[in-house]
Amino acid sequence: MGDSSGDGLEVDGEYPVHTVTLDGFSIDATAVTNAQFARFVADTGYTTSAERLGASAVFHLLVDAPTADITGPIPGTPWWIGVRGASWRHPGGRASSLRGLEDHPVVHVSWHDATAYCAWVGRRLPSEAEWERASRGGLDGACFPWGDAPIDGSDGTWRANVWQGTFPAHNTASDGWIGTAPVRSYAPNDFGLWQTVGNVWEWCADGFDATAYITHATHDPRGPETAPERVLRGGSYLCHPSYCNRYRNSARSRNTPDSSMGNAGFRTVSRNPVEAGGPG
Numbered sequence: 001m002g003d004s005s006g007d008g009l010e011v012d013g014e015y016p017v018h019t020v021t022l023d024g025f026s027i028d029a030t031a032v033t034n035a036q037f038a039r040f041v042a043d044t045g046y047t048t049s050a051e052r053l054g055a056s057a058v059f060h061l062l063v064d065a066p067t068a069d070i071t072g073p074i075p076g077t078p079w080w081i082g083v084r085g086a087s088w089r090h091p092g093g094r095a096s097s098l099r100g101l102e103d104h105p106v107v108h109v110s111w112h113d114a115t116a117y118c119a120w121v122g123r124r125l126p127s128e129a130e131w132e133r134a135s136r137g138g139l140d141g142a143c144f145p146w147g148d149a150p151i152d153g154s155d156g157t158w159r160a161n162v163w164q165g166t167f168p169a170h171n172t173a174s175d176g177w178i179g180t181a182p183v184r185s186y187a188p189n190d191f192g193l194w195q196t197v198g199n200v201w202e203w204c205a206d207g208f209d210a211t212a213y214i215t216h217a218t219h220d221p222r223g224p225e226t227a228p229e230r231v232l233r234g235g236s237y238l239c240h241p242s243y244c245n246r247y248r249n250s251a252r253s254r255n256t257p258d259s260s261m262g263n264a265g266f267r268t269v270s271r272n273p274v275e276a277g278g279p280g
């Protein structure tokens with residue numbers, strides 16, 4: 001675990017690089033999709049954190065809502081707009097829907113929502129260590145799931161859904177997508193996992209601890225059970241080298257467990273040797 005490329009962020013606790021061992025596990029090949037999450041909600045009547053709050057954070061270029069729904073930019077990150085009525089069903093706001101987004105990752109789901117989905121499907125969120133092992137795809141020490149080659153290939157072919165252009169005003173979308181992409185876009189890593197880096201951040205089970213790599217166990221490490229924030233991994237369609245160089249295997253981020261936003265989702269794991277991918 002940890003950054004061996006020199007690109008890591010000290011403030012995120014990506015150091016020191018250290019070896020951990022894990023028990024076997026299976027992990028979803030993709031992030032949970034809107035179609036999968038819809039089946040969970042239809043079966044349980046579950047109400048997400050954003051739906052209870054009545055609002056969520058939408059990236060400014062993706063807002064699709066009446067002006068009256070806009071509560072304004074979020075202090076400190078003005079490219080995030082508070083939008084009443086934004087939720088997993090309405091990712092841009094009230095005027096948006098999931099039509100055509102069935103195979104995109106579900107977003108505007110909090111850590112609590114992700115945990116509830118996992119309980120329904122009989123799986124759980126990955127630990128941070130499991131997520132990193134999975135994302136590496138067997139390429140120990142590499143920066144990205146595909147190795148150390150740049151994210152924009154020498155032939156101009158992008159390897160993940162991130163941001164191109166001038167953040168946050170203009171996204172050229174030369175990788176094909178301004179917002180989320182279908183979960184099976186680009187190429188999977190050598191474990192057959194799609195878009196661990198880029199597209200959407202992915203919630204992990206662990207509480208965030210910036211000193212975890214100094215203090216945690218060497219076998220099956222887990223972050224603190226109680227912590228003000230939970231770990232997110234992998235970066236998103238908003239990552240850009242100049243702003244958020246976190247579309248790397250070892251990069252770490254975090255947010256409070258009741259937070260939701262338009263660029264975070266999750267995938268699930270199980271100890272059982274079942275086929276990865278969840279229900280359907």
Ligand SMILES: [Ca+2]
Nearest residue numbers: 161162175177
């Ligand atoms: Ca993109």
Ligand SMILES: [Ca+2]
Nearest residue numbers: 195196200234
């Ligand atoms: Ca991802």
